[in-house]
Amino acid sequence: MGNARRTRHARARTTHAARAREARRAGAAPAGEPAPAPPGAPPSPPEGDRKTVVATVLALALCTGSWLIQHGADAQGPPPQPSAAEAFPSASPGGGPVPRHGPAVSPLPASPPVRMRIPGIQVDAPLRPLGLRPDGGLESPPEDDRNLAGWYTGGPAPGAVGTAVVAGHVDTADGPAVFYSLGALKKGHAVEVDRADGRTAVFTIDAIEVYASADFPSQKVYGPSARAELRVITCGGGFDADTNAYLGNVVVYAHLISVRQRS
16 A cells, blocks of 8 residues: 555656646746736735745645545545635636735745644644655655644745745545645634744635646646735545545635734
């Protein structure tokens, strides 16, 4: 079974590395163009976000389905999927992340994140840095710790200007993992990120959407932003028992609404 999982990982990394190369060749802004900005909005900063496409679309390779492969969906119910009510309105300009739930606040200086809390689904997990593998694929958090997520260091830090990305497993061979319940979140729920500078960046959720792997909208998910944005990503979209893999990804969109100083 271990060899089968490693084979699926390798196939996923190869597929998504190819997608990243195609995205980089498609234009001068490889991280994708953002949704059209309202009149008078400041230009989106490209630094950091340009690097994001190199790896963050590769977060799709986290979709191992290890627990369901070994034990079946009856042993542990499949992860919840977001309802259509939690998606962005289909009429949103450019399909981008609007409207927002609560006002945005000024971005913070960059500082590495150390912990994430999502009270709505009882997540309280440390964050570890994620870089790139030699083949260009995104590293994934170790599977020996189910309560662990990762932050992509090639993009912005949570709370800083731009689109920060946190990814984690939906399950491991030992059972449901840190983001198993991500699809149960609702608009307006809070996501808190403790940072190394002693501050906690508090985000509010604007939408939760699910995408098939073949239709993953990398520009929408990872495009640059002039505000402090956050994406939290895991696998979802149903589970295919024939291929032993999840069919897509659950993506949480959020933006910074407040900052607390930790004691």
